[in-house]
Amino acid sequence: MSSVKISLLVLFFAAGCRPSAVAELGPEVVLSSEQRKLTWDSSINGRLLIQEPVAKWTSETPAGFESLPPAPERFRHLLWQVKGEPDTECYLTAGVAGGLNANVARWFGQFDKPTLSASAIDALPAITVLGIQGHLLELNGTYTTSGKKRNGFAMLLAFAVDGDLVTTVKFTGPEALVERHKAAFQSLVGSIRATGVGFTNPKPANNNAGPTAGPTAGPAKSSSAEFSAVSPLCFEELPPAPERFRHLLWRVKGEPETECYLTVGVGGGLRANIDRWFGQFGQSVPDAAVLAASQQVSLLGKVGQLLELSGTFTAAGKAREGYSMLLVYTVENDQVTTLKFTGAKDVVAKHKDEFLALSGSITAGLATVKTTADTEVVKQPASLAPAEATPPKVAPADHKNEGSAPFVAAVPKDWQPKANSSKALHYSFGQGSEIYLGQLGNDLLANINVWRGSLGQPPIEAADLVTMPKVELLGPDAVLLDITGKLEDPFTGKKLDDARLLLAAGVRDGTLVFVKCLGPASEVLAQRAAFVQFCESIRRAP
């Protein structure tokens, strides 16, 4: 081979250059403001679409365990122990960074054991944690943590990985106790849910948006990212099945025959759909006037109508006797949106209130609200534009309440400010409902029980506070109380037979801050989504 050919071959196999550590900006281009529309001085949250974490977790504490107040500062987002056994500890830690291998090595290190290989980790027994397929790890021996050695200890650890974040439920204690409560632990892990407005369960895969929201380069389209809801505690969330028009999906816990789902934007028009729903129960469709007179219920920020049907329910060729259906529908441009709940008649009747509350809580996306102080707190699905993400009832027409200088909020258009009120952010709506922000001493439980008592509801325990739904109110963890009953307010003397109380409350800087919405049940229910967004929008005035 000639030298020329050899040198050419050498050139052939030459590697590329190393990337340069220096670059220069290109020449200046001058455009008009019309060509390059910019938003200057956006906050970091607005610019990076960061939402403060508003994750909330619920669980069913199994028999033999007791729930303790969470300690997020110690990465215990939910916390339990075996009743009367302070040596035991069980807690949820959501989203620890560092990757799986480093965490596995740390767990084994706590028992002074060599770590596992990746294939050995994969071979561990499977368990689902917060909707993600994970693994169950069991270790025993001498457990060392915080410099303290404990002999005869065991650890049960359920873990799941989301990107580089590891979510764990860890149960440690004396071997015999851990072994005895293993089944309860597994049931506890299965019961943990991420709930609350603005939170979706961790996604196992990257689901980012491309430059366009078109069919092939679509935005974040997971149904759970498009719609959010506050799931009632007695409902369990199931993976959405948009291919079967179930954009959000639940069933009543322990009732596999029940089904509740949101279907958004079905075509065919209202009349054809109503024919179909009544046809499923073999019933003829009543007059339009009868339909129009049905109960009004909020759904996705719109006022919908409630249908209640009972009898033999036929679907997918299968007839089921003694069934009921609750269905809330709204219609826009021939597109029908529904929340449908079917199941055995007594089960559906029993959970009607929860269903109505669920309907009122559903919002499109992780909605944006603006305050007069800033334009931040924006984290929304790619498909929603900032100005229009808020459901219609909550227009970003911000204004301060005249008598409430310390706070500002985004206020729905149809809420009227209460003149000369000494309360902060005090508004009225409908035929006698009102909403305001108040501050009290910091005993949350005592006050919750007073409010419950005003509607004839029994008191709750401290542990129940942990499992109550949460909402953002000047912080991520305000409890959300939603109760109905006969109002007999001992302080104001106000009485109302069919009242509903929506209340968000949390201790902030030693003071109990709450937002209270009280009025006729139907009116308050219709404003439930607006109430949640109102709470989220509240800020201390600059």
Added chain:
Amino acid sequence: MSDLLKPAAASSIWRSVLASLGSMKVAVVILLYLGILVFAGTIAQIDMSAYDVQKRYFESWTAPLFFGLHGPGGLPVMAMLFLTLVCGGVLRVRWHKGNLGILVAHMGILLLLLAGYVKYQFSISGMVALFETESSQNFVSFHEWELAVIQQDGLAVRERTVSADELDGAHDGYVMVGGGAHGELPFSFLVHHWLDNCEPQPASSTVNIRMPIVDGAYLRPLDTNLRKREVNIAGCYVEVRAATGPVQKAILWGFESRPMLFNDAPWVFEVAGQRYGLMLRRKTWQLPFTLRLDQFKKQDHPGSAMARDFSSYVTVQEAGRDLPVRIFMNNPLRRDGHVVYQTQFGQDPRNKRYYSVFEIGRNPSDAWPEWSCYVIAVGLLLHFGRKLLGYIRAQARQRAGAL
């Protein structure tokens, strides 16, 4: 003077180089290797997007082949093929009328290779998505990113950009970006921790964060989607350094979802009393005209929501003139060196409004492959026509001889 430098020796070397480069064997080896490269690139598309395969296999100096082995990438191989064709098919071949067809055919192939190089070097491709009645003078890249330094000057916006290609070193190191070739801007900035796919997170949400935290937030790395490169959202950290004043740090992130959500909020900083914006965005180009979508039409297959046909009625606005055009599948708009294709459509879930998505390409060698095909065809016709003529004449002579 050594023999090598004597004219005769130099001529001999030149002939030797020509002979080596123009050798048929070298051409066959290159073509065989190209086959292997194409096969490896095809297999790679199982795990990789077509864009990545194009970059890694055909627009690169080296390419991963099989069993961890790397070989020459498309760039040196095509360059070698070009050289071989020039040497073997143009310089070494005798220039007489008998070889005219071969010469012409080789010219056509060279033109084809040249078209590929011009496209690689000078073409751009991107998209614009429009709702009805909206118009645009910009289009953005599917895959490429850039950092833009922006200044608002009354109703004008002054911007300078640096392509992400030049920031490759920021993946695992840093790149210092200067303020223009002549130091027009009074600062430079450092780019580091470049991530091809990431999402910002508040620093309070997790522990053991391994990325820098700036203003209470950090970029959480996500797996790069290699099969759908366009869904990745790049992010990076920047530090602005001026002669005086403190170092100013920020996180930049390129999220947007056109046409509903634009990345329009730069990070704002001040140097020497002047306000500047810095943003990470998909590479953006200007159109020489304004494209306005007047109407989007879609026909569905009966009884379904599946599109059977869709098209866009647009108006091209240029120099005060309005030109109505219909763009639909396989019927692009070609104007001012740009080709505008109808590629897809979408629907705003909030109000069910449709929007139309156009792919826009600017390729100076757009028509060259077509011309080269004609040239090659002419060359082959000349060559084989001459051969055929020769054969017919020989047959005629044979028949005459036999008689």
